[in-house]
Amino acid sequence: MVAAAEPGISAQQPKEKVDPIRWLKENLFSTWYNVILTALGLYIIYLVAAGLYQWGIADAVWVAETRRECLDKNPNGACWAGVFAWFEGFIYGRYPLDERWRINFGVIVLVLWMVPLWLPRVQGKIGIAASVVAFYPFFAGYLFMGGDKSLFLQVMVSIAIVSFIGVIVHAVIGVTSGGSLARTLLRLTGVSGAGDKLQRNLLIIAALAAVAIAFMAQAQWEVPTVSWVRWGGLFLTLVISGIGITTALPAGIVLALGRRSQLPVIRVLCTTFIEVFRSVPLITILFMATTMFPLFLPEGFTLNKLVQVIVAVCLFAACYMAEIVRGGLQAIPKGQYEAAHAMGLGYWRMMGFIIMPQALKFMIPNIVGNLIGLLKDTTLVTIIGLFDILNMIQAASQDVPWRGLHKEPMFVGALIFFIICFSMSKYSQHLERKLNTDHR
Amino acid sequence: MATIDKAPSTGGGGLAFIHDERFRSVFYQLVTGVVVAYVAWYLFDNTTRNLESRGMSSGFDFIWLTAGFDTDFTLIDYSAGHTYGRVFVVGMLNTLFVSLIAIVLATVLGFFMGIMRLSSNWLVSKMASAYVEILRNTPLLMQILFWYLGIFSLLPRPKQSLDMFGVGVSFLNNRGFYNPSPIFGEMMWATFVAIVVALVAAFTVRKWAKTRQAATGQQFPAVWAGLAIFIVLPSLVFLVTGSPMTWDVPSLQGFNFQGGARVPPAFLALLVALVIYHSAYIGESVRAGIQSVHRGQTEAAFSLGLRPGKTLSLVVIPQAMRAIIPPLISIWMNVVKNSSLAVAIGYPDVVALFMQTSLNQSGYAIEIVALTMLFYMTVSLTISGLLNIYNRRVQLRER
């Protein structure tokens, strides 16, 4: 035991024992301007913390029926009672009370589906990621919308269920034994020695059978319709930005390649498209979507407003992504292209295997910045009347019992955004370090 | 595989031209062009038909109608009796005014923060990174409201105004920041001419100094010389022509200060919010840009005996600019676009004045949205056009 502990201790040796006074002197008071900066910083921190404590905790009212009651108890403090009353509204929007489990369930499925991506022993991560992107939207779409299922949707939902269960079982096998679902299946049926073709066919048959069983099972399953009008809160914010984010990357890559294309027509079209959408504020694009899209369509057809907004957000996000991709491509030295050509790779192979993987690494900080920006920009859908989290916060301040309650919900909203965006940003930095193969 | 794809039509098969790259490129372009043209025509056709079938009045005649509402802050003469067209101009100028100042300040602050974040000093770098993280991860709208309600609304009322420089000419209160405004006399044109002449002279000196340094290696303090010319010449002319300028000093009358030049608190709040928010983004790009410069460059500069400051300004930043410029274009454009959030705190920018108030009063939704978009497009394309030219100049030229 002692011997085993030894290396650990010796590994920490070079770090030295931290002497707090010396550390302070070195890092906070090394020069005269550092002393001033430290004093100023501490004073600002004190001001903010003391103000927040007084307003948010010391003078706050935690239990009340209306805002008037809060004001009667203490007019200077925060009225958290109102935030508690409205909190579920901020998260779920106007989604019917009895159906809110569907949102929770959908989120849990998504998390479980994606967890294997972070487990080190699981194989085939690209396949898992692809299955999430390809099938989860159908499952979630039905779960959230409900109502009748078309045959196509039924098939897609069945495939989604099968791939979800498959991924989970695969992950469990991977973690426990380091194997994969396919190999385990083949071993269990005793055909692992057979030829490749036979093995593949067997697996396909197994998958089809599973889908057929799932199809039978899901036919009974039906949930009531929830119109998009009732979608709202953080849920709606995440749906809009989630769809925007997943379409932005592929669409952005296509646009960026188009902009760098050698074919003049495609280049001009892509450049125009990108520049037009990047040059106007999202507010005006959303306005255009709601006032002009209906005019573009043939008479008698209207897109519902949520779709209009999603289309607008996707176009907007794709154009920003395209510029980020272009920036990444610019950073790749010409030699890489020439080397790929010299090896006889065609355009798509060169891009897919040589250029993009390198460029994507450069782009990670900007891509995540873009995603965070998109999430925050989604709050602008408030302006055209969708009840996303910001609009729910504003609605709380107009609700007669809680009239005028707007600072507290706004504070909570800012906190929610900060938590989500900050964790995304931290994760991207982690990824950046992990992928940094540059030996400097 | 690759060889089959690439093979020119040697076999002489009937379909071999499909593999000809030239043919394929023409074909792709043709298909794309036709599809896009068809979609454009289809949308246009629908739109005209839809506009016809609805009883909504349309057209751009409304810009000559009287607007009939007042606003708080204008750079040109405006009152409720003016037209919607003038409202549009007022709004555009207000947007440009706040965005231009914000762009300049945000860029300066952003470069500073970016360099701070890479500082070897623990406190400085931690404070800079906390600054960047907090600002980047909360919506700008919330930050604008914070600055407005939390800081600038809490300034004293007009009667207790802060006398800014202690000499009774500039006042800060919760109605705005009041400054004396200049009133130009007849001979003032001479001073303006002198300023232009001085500018030209300063640039000539700088150019001469550069050529001389390139030729002989001798250095000349061009910056100081230029500055001296710029200050001395116009002041001389100003004094000689008899100081043809007086000041309109604001004074307290009734509810508010009258006279002088005033910017409303909403402007200050918006400006501070835009500067601070975007400086965080610029700081990030600058950090990434500097980190993209290979460490060997710094080491080489050190081994040549350059000091850290010179290394940064002569070796690292010029190379980092290549990676900084593309995101910087986006951020500058974002400043202009994000200034549209001004509507939340009552600063009369183009969106607030034109796309909100004018649209509501007149109902010409399509025309007004289109004009507003056109304005933003013009501004953004100008910015990105200028920066693209610069970008082309600093891009790495390989072989």
Add this chain to the structure above:
Amino acid sequence: MKLVKFAAAFAAAAGMLAVGTTGASAESTLEIVKKRDILRCQVGKPSPGFYNLDAQGNWYGSDVAVCQAIAAAVLGDKNKLEIQSVSTQARFTAMANGESDVLSRTTTWTLLRDTQLGLDFTAINFYDGQGFMVPKGSGIKSALELKGATVCVLTGTTTELNLADYNRKNNLKIQAVTFEDNNVRDDTYLQGGCDAITNDKSGLASSKAKFANPGEHVILPETISKEPLGPVVRQNDSQWMDIVKWTVYALINAEELGINSKNVDEMRKNPPNPSVGRMLGAEGNLEKGLGLSKDWAYNVIKQVGNYGEVYEAYMGGGKLGIGIDRAGSPNALWTQGGLQYSPPFR
């Protein structure tokens, strides 16, 4: 190229999924609503008294009550209703596009809006007027004392125009500061950022009621504008216009005749007089011209209540009301000196 094609196909498919038929101009609004079996009624962003969301996500308010009344009249059930919350900028285009069947939000009836936007105003369900509110401590007794003052105002309403007119007429040199959100405007006012707020008096009363010390603020006596508010429909559909108009009148007439949601069953069974019987469909066939069922007015009163009940619940002293006195205001019945007046049901 494959990717592009795939994207195009995907977009087309998505478009197909999302497209639904509505508002073809050949069909009348009544037919469309009946076929859809749900009424699409447009309101704005939540505004106290008129349309509000509660914490469970349900709409309430006096304009929402009008929507419910129309749904009850046409479809027999006040819950066959989809409330659309549309921004002020998009409100008229959403009507023109056929997205909404009726607009029931605080929209002032003006000549320009009635004639140039392809819309028709129907009946007035609330008479409002613009006023000023100042801190009591300022000692101001009349709006004419506001010379040189800074006044906070909401953007996107006729309020801004009225203020400018009043300013010009009385040469007050008022500085207008505009806001999008009434809470930000009110906070600015409370912190002294402006000397007065101007808004419709219903809005002023509602703002005042939410302040920490309502007693420290006074609403000045001047009413500087007329703000008649009521539901709006698309032009050239007189049947639908009649339905909306007479639904509002049914609310008013019921109050005048003493019918309310509690006694309406009794009244229908044994009408005390012929007017009540005609209105509730116990005699005559007034419903015929409207194209509705015989019990349309009964459904309205039974499910929504009469005008007085709606006012008390959302504008007056009810639990969700914003506390505006009705007696002596234009919103009292004409029999009590107000302006609320319904043409006869016969």
